[in-house]
Amino acid sequence: MATPLPTPGVGPGAGEACASCALAPDAARLARLGLDPGRYSYVVALAGNPNTGKSTVFNALTGLRQHVGNWAGKTVARAEGGFSYGGVGYRIVDLPGTYSLLSTSADEDVARDVLLFGRPDVTVVVVDATRLERNLPLVLQVRQITGRVVVALNLVDEARRHGITVDVRHLTRELGVPVVATAARRGEGLSDLLAAIEQVATADDPPAPLRLTHHDPELERAVSALAQQVAARFPSLPNTRWVALRLLEGDPGIEAAVRDGTLGDLAAPTTDTAAEAAG
């Protein structure tokens, strides 16, 4: 296990108490495992728009010091690391920043493939509290795929400075998943984030994927009809409406997954695959 060097302002190595940051209450439960997650039980994917602080959250959780840049598109390849929380191992995958999952660029394909075919146990969507409107489309799209989501409302310190307040309770209610206010640069809210990740990872009965209603009867009819057929073909697939929408759009990636049957594999429980990969 790689024990990271102590970093001013960011916190402790494995198991040490953290004197200077907001992690203190739960610091004893967090062990940063750096690059090597060892044996892990859950896979966490980190998604979000470019330049919202995904890499900062990633570093804070893993203790790695992947360079963080203040610009969009800093993380191109995906980075992976690990941490352990409450004695349970987590593997965490940092995805490239994308504005959507509509598959119009290589980054969006990477992000979508991990979310769809990698089937992470928890997807943390990091959003910029100062630019919520531009960040929410991605959150909604992720929510259409899965209910195992935690929203990290990041950069709340910057939002505060700019006089912007976000109603976290309203967002939580509307999205149906935990929304946690964080300022990852200062370590604020990380213990809440960890607790939310644990809660979603261990939930037996996650919220169903979000049903986005289309204010267009014609489209709504087509989606419902096709979703029924998808459900008939792949009975245990959770996000049939989302798949139906993509098929209506003629999304080549999803069409290929239907053709070669990989879409059916998505129904397999993920913890088994994670355990295999770890063992």
Add this chain to the structure above:
Amino acid sequence: MTDLLDEAARLRRDLSDDVGDRIVESLYTDAARLAAESVDRDGAAARLTVDRALDRVLTHRVWGFVAMGVLFFGVFWFTIAGAAVPSDLLYTLLVENGHTWLRDGFTALGAPAVVTGLLVDGVYLATAWVVAVMLPPMAIFFPLFTLLEDFGYLPRVAFNLDRLFARAGAHGKQSLTMMMGYGCNAAGVTATRIIDSRRERLIAVITNNFSICNGRWPTLILMGTIFVGAVVPPALAGFVAAGAVVAVVILGIGVTLAVSWALSRTVLQGESSVYSLELPPYRPPRVLRTLYTSIIDRTLKVLRRAVVMAAPAGAVIWLVSNVDLGDASVAAHLVTALEPIGWLMGLNGIILLAYVVAVPANEIIIPTIVMLTLTLGAPAAGAAPGVMLELGDDAQIGSVLVTTGGWTLLTAVNLMLFTLLHHPCSTTVLTIWHETRSLRWTLVATLLPLALGFVVCASVAGLWRLVS
């Protein structure tokens, strides 16, 4: 399974053509509603005006470029002025004293001359040189550059350059990959993945080498300091040296644009893509943390790579200098063979041989040149490695190159140009191959800069000799 696809196709035919747009539209409508309900912007605006005022200057058509020049000039001036003293100290400690102690130690232990030569005069000396020459400027330059980056300045540079790239027929995001190249070209080449069109991506890959990378900054800074800065009175030396480095950087941007333009008009013709570049807010950098990470991660990482490359290179240098083939060493034969081309380019055979030895890492160019100059350039009788022990600081590196190597200001200027314009290091070449999967484009990206370097250096040398 295909009946499902047929069904989807049938349903799609019944819908109007813009189904995709309508799906996206309803997504954004929902997002906008949810955001409007959840966000309270009371008292916003006040702070944003600071960002806006800064942007008005830093992304101004004219002042944006002035600010860019001043900031980069400042960074290099600090680096050059600040690195002088620690460089001297490290030099005295590692190269002068360390080498003597080690040599005495090996002799006292009764080690054979070949072993002492290979390990102490080869491996150790090359490594010590790399540390002494590179560590101080890197330890100053990287934190400063990272502070600018954390503040949010680099995307503004990209914004300023975007217009120019568009006019050159390249993708605006190429300005971002170019910025990444200033750290490491291999990273810059990987970063071109953010460009979707293959045509524009290839242009970005091929021109990334014109961004001066970590391994090349020290060469430029050293040449600027000991040769260009030395032609003016000492009071101005730092400014002139920094100016020379900035001039090479600007030339690099010019070459990037010119080559992009030429490629997009010839072998890589096509449409330009449209994209949006988001300017992040200015964020006060966390100075201590930046200092820590850029010294630990960046400086030591680059140094480790340099040392790993320098050790075997030191052995190679010692071997080619000490293994004789007929009447002279292997190195002497190679240098004699390369000398005519070197002369034509205003350089010399030793510099070209150094570039062959340093293919794995540009970091070791200067140490390689100095070691080869000392073993080959010295009068045949006194060609002992002990010559080196009488040297001291940067200025004395200069005096070795001038008195023993026969360098002139032309040699230094052309070395600076060749530092900008030559083949990428082997890591970058491998990355280019990996990213393009094309032997043809890998060859183009490798040989095009080298050809440019040859033409530019030979032209400058020709003109220089004509004038003087």
